[in-house]
Amino acid sequence: MSSQYHDPANVNNPEHAEHHIVGPGTYIAIYVTLLVFTGITVGAAFIDLGVLNPIIAVGIACIKATIVILFFMHVIYQSKLIKMTVGAGFFTFLILLTMTLTDYISRAWGRW
Amino acid sequence: MDNTIVATHDTHAEEHHHSLPQLRHHFETEQQQREAGTFGMWLFLLTEIMFFGGLFFAYLLYRNWYNPAFVAASNQLSIPMGTVNTAILISSGFFMALGVWAAEVRKQGLLVLFLLLTTLFGCLFLGVKYFEYKEKWEKHHIPGANFDISEFVNPPLNPTTHKPIEEPLSPDMAKKTQVFFSLYFVMTGMHALHMIIGIVLLGWLTWRANRGEFTEGYVAPIENFGLYWHFVDIVWIFLFPLLYLINRHPGT
Amino acid sequence: MSATSSTIVNLPDQRTATLPKKNYINAEDGILSWLLTADHKRIGILYLITITFFFLIGGIFAGLIRLELLTPQPDLVASDTYNKLFTLHGIVMIFLFLVPSVPATLGNFLIPIMIGAKDLAFPKINLLSWYLAVIGGSFTLATMVLGGVDTGWTFTTPLSTHYLNTHVVTAGLGVFILGFSSIFTGLNIIVTVHRLRAPGMTWFRMPLFVWAHYAASIMMVLGTPVLAIAITLVALERTLHIGVFDPALGGDPLLFQHLFWFYSHPAVYIMILPGFGVISEVISTFSRKRVFGYTAVAFSSVAIAVFGFLVWEHHMFIMGVSNYSALVFSLLTMLVAVPSAIKIFNWSFTLQKGSITFETPMMYALAFIGLFTIGGLTGIFLGSLGMDVHLTETYFIVAHFHYVMVGGMLMAYLAGLHFWWPKMTGRMYPEAVSKLSAVVSFIGFNLTFMPQFILGYLGMPRRYHAYPAEFQVLNVLSTAGATVLGVGFLMPAIYLVWSLKYGKIAGNNPWQATGLEWQIQSPPLTENFVESPVIDYEAYDYEWLAHKTEQEVTTVG
Ligand SMILES: [Cu+2]
Numbered sequence: 001m002s003s004q005y006h007d008p009a010n011v012n013n014p015e016h017a018e019h020h021i022v023g024p025g026t027y028i029a030i031y032v033t034l035l036v037f038t039g040i041t042v043g044a045a046f047i048d049l050g051v052l053n054p055i056i057a058v059g060i061a062c063i064k065a066t067i068v069i070l071f072f073m074h075v076i077y078q079s080k081l082i083k084m085t086v087g088a089g090f091f092t093f094l095i096l097l098t099m100t101l102t103d104y105i106s107r108a109w110g111r112w
Numbered sequence: 113m114d115n116t117i118v119a120t121h122d123t124h125a126e127e128h129h130h131s132l133p134q135l136r137h138h139f140e141t142e143q144q145q146r147e148a149g150t151f152g153m154w155l156f157l158l159t160e161i162m163f164f165g166g167l168f169f170a171y172l173l174y175r176n177w178y179n180p181a182f183v184a185a186s187n188q189l190s191i192p193m194g195t196v197n198t199a200i201l202i203s204s205g206f207f208m209a210l211g212v213w214a215a216e217v218r219k220q221g222l223l224v225l226f227l228l229l230t231t232l233f234g235c236l237f238l239g240v241k242y243f244e245y246k247e248k249w250e251k252h253h254i255p256g257a258n259f260d261i262s263e264f265v266n267p268p269l270n271p272t273t274h275k276p277i278e279e280p281l282s283p284d285m286a287k288k289t290q291v292f293f294s295l296y297f298v299m300t301g302m303h304a305l306h307m308i309i310g311i312v313l314l315g316w317l318t319w320r321a322n323r324g325e326f327t328e329g330y331v332a333p334i335e336n337f338g339l340y341w342h343f344v345d346i347v348w349i350f351l352f353p354l355l356y357l358i359n360r361h362p363g364t
Numbered sequence: 365m366s367a368t369s370s371t372i373v374n375l376p377d378q379r380t381a382t383l384p385k386k387n388y389i390n391a392e393d394g395i396l397s398w399l400l401t402a403d404h405k406r407i408g409i410l411y412l413i414t415i416t417f418f419f420l421i422g423g424i425f426a427g428l429i430r431l432e433l434l435t436p437q438p439d440l441v442a443s444d445t446y447n448k449l450f451t452l453h454g455i456v457m458i459f460l461f462l463v464p465s466v467p468a469t470l471g472n473f474l475i476p477i478m479i480g481a482k483d484l485a486f487p488k489i490n491l492l493s494w495y496l497a498v499i500g501g502s503f504t505l506a507t508m509v510l511g512g513v514d515t516g517w518t519f520t521t522p523l524s525t526h527y528l529n530t531h532v533v534t535a536g537l538g539v540f541i542l543g544f545s546s547i548f549t550g551l552n553i554i555v556t557v558h559r560l561r562a563p564g565m566t567w568f569r570m571p572l573f574v575w576a577h578y579a580a581s582i583m584m585v586l587g588t589p590v591l592a593i594a595i596t597l598v599a600l601e602r603t604l605h606i607g608v609f610d611p612a613l614g615g616d617p618l619l620f621q622h623l624f625w626f627y628s629h630p631a632v633y634i635m636i637l638p639g640f641g642v643i644s645e646v647i648s649t650f651s652r653k654r655v656f657g658y659t660a661v662a663f664s665s666v667a668i669a670v671f672g673f674l675v676w677e678h679h680m681f682i683m684g685v686s687n688y689s690a691l692v693f694s695l696l697t698m699l700v701a702v703p704s705a706i707k708i709f710n711w712s713f714t715l716q717k718g719s720i721t722f723e724t725p726m727m728y729a730l731a732f733i734g735l736f737t738i739g740g741l742t743g744i745f746l747g748s749l750g751m752d753v754h755l756t757e758t759y760f761i762v763a764h765f766h767y768v769m770v771g772g773m774l775m776a777y778l779a780g781l782h783f784w785w786p787k788m789t790g791r792m793y794p795e796a797v798s799k800l801s802a803v804v805s806f807i808g809f810n811l812t813f814m815p816q817f818i819l820g821y822l823g824m825p826r827r828y829h830a831y832p833a834e835f836q837v838l839n840v841l842s843t844a845g846a847t848v849l850g851v852g853f854l855m856p857a858i859y860l861v862w863s864l865k866y867g868k869i870a871g872n873n874p875w876q877a878t879g880l881e882w883q884i885q886s887p888p889l890t891e892n893f894v895e896s897p898v899i900d901y902e903a904y905d906y907e908w909l910a911h912k913t914e915q916e917v918t919t920v921g
Contacts, residue, residue, distance in 0.1 A: 027209045072342045092161075298608065
């Protein structure tokens, strides 16, 4: 009767994830990856790729940030709730970005 | 009905004999408390995303409006210093992550060591930042009444080719470098402020860790502080290419 | 049962009635036990006292504004003093009263009880958020003492950054701190709703009050930091001459507007959504019916939280934003009216064929429905591009947002305060005089702001302390109405305090309402429940309540 309402073991609960301890091995791998990507981003800045330069710079930064979020911040082992929360944060930032840009992009188009 | 109430009491009794002294009265289980803490910390980080988000949008806007000024001003920043600082900050985050692991496997000595290393690298980062700020001060690149645009209108000559090392800017565009430096100081300043707050907290956590508070199964403060510290790292991961690496191949 | 057909109040026998011996109010003694408390109910009471104080201050500013506008000539105050009056009226009423009003008092007090928890998830952070509110409030008071600020509550650049020598930074710091107070309240509510629901309290068994607070909290957490950064940049521009918004350096003042309204449009919903929650509870209880379309009302709260972030530019239509972008935002503004309309229609259908009784909370709630509908519909005028050009920056807009904020939110707040007063204090407010106050407020409110719609339509601009003589009749009406409204708001302040000592003992469930908070003693115990409740019924299930009451009688008898 009780389990029908209450789920003390949190089975099937999207807000719950088994606790997971990440070991130093994973952290070392992540650490080296981050340093390598830092090197790549500096190197890429010195090559003239035109419009691709900022895209690569931001793309690499996104990859690095994702790695940090997933492993250093353990999100990959967390519940769906936490994953959605992180997603919601970046999504709202994108709304701020795109909706404000609707003004700045079209301001130069002039009057109807 | 009665059964259900008894059932919840049973789970209570089960939890009781191995529950932590830090379990607050309004949580049923440690796990519930821990997950509530993590969730709360992430919600706080969402506010941080939006806080820095406003700055990143301002950057995006002005970088597109005043691209030549942003390129010239960005090239005033030192790539070696920026790169070294990025590596320092990543190392600091790495030790923080190891600290969380040490707390989870209940190794008090290691935890204190890793927290101290995290602090050390955090301070190193701020030290490098101090020298970068100092250089800007000496070159009158701090926005305000003393801001000097002469270096952007008449860039110094390259001693071998006798050509300007940088594309000269019109005085009007050169004034816009002030917008870049405004954003540079606000963004890196806000980031540094977060680091200073973090270092103060680290000192307090190290002191508590040294008393063995976090190696008896209660790791929430270390874990949640770790989230904050890594978030500060992430901000820098974006700041570095956006501020230092706008266009590093002049003349093309 | 002595209850007549016109009322459902179910008071205990007054000769033998007593308050429960142990409750959260007498659990500990001394002022420190209040100032250092972690009990969500006590913090709710602390907030109640704080915001009542600031409401009084904001009200005094409002009174001075209306007094100045009694005559066309500028005779009471100088023009810059007038600017300071309406600025401080706005800052105090919005950041120190409306934003924390329902969530931090009623929400703080009730949400844990409604979902069957012992407290909010982070009691100490809850206390911290009250202290931040007090500190932010002190900065605002300091601004007043030092000589005021006259930017308008919007801190518009470059006015606030370059042209004024008033205390912009002090006021901005106050708003910044108040923002973090609100963030912490919202964060606490979200985590509590996710992690502390009692066994059986599924998402769709939660009262709509909780849903509304959940949605408002999401907006607090995601919106407020953008205000914080905008205000920070204004303060840095004033103090360190950082040039992000300064047009002389190439900055764009409109960028400030974008960031400011990215928060401040959602802020409207941060203020009004908790009010919606109150209305759902009150309407259901006093029509003895489950809220019509529970799921639709619950999801419309969440929809408002999402759409609320997509419409901010409607505050900037005449400021030089791109026409194309304005078109997009105008259309999106029409969209955001839909979820609010869903709520209004569902409340109306709840009333239909219900056994309606007219207790004071219900009278306030009915006033809310009418006044908020007017406020919302005039909002559609302002959201449509062509009309906005004519009406914006006139008294039409002043009337519009006062219909939403005062006619809507304040009425909802008073409805909630009367509705849960017996639960918070254990005593009833005096019914007859409180009904009178509801009627007086309703009349006073309409008399104050209905003329302002006409004034605005005729073209009287806002924010001026002098106006052409032909507008005087309507302005006199408005000032007279403000006086009546003031009396209407002063009455509850007096009789509610009176009732603390002389009110009738309320008993556990004077309204025969179904919420979990009504199934425990009033005032509640420190940890709310004697044993962790198990919920096996839907929200607003009056049959369940009748069945339960019947069983209790048989057990006792
Ligand atoms: Cu709006």
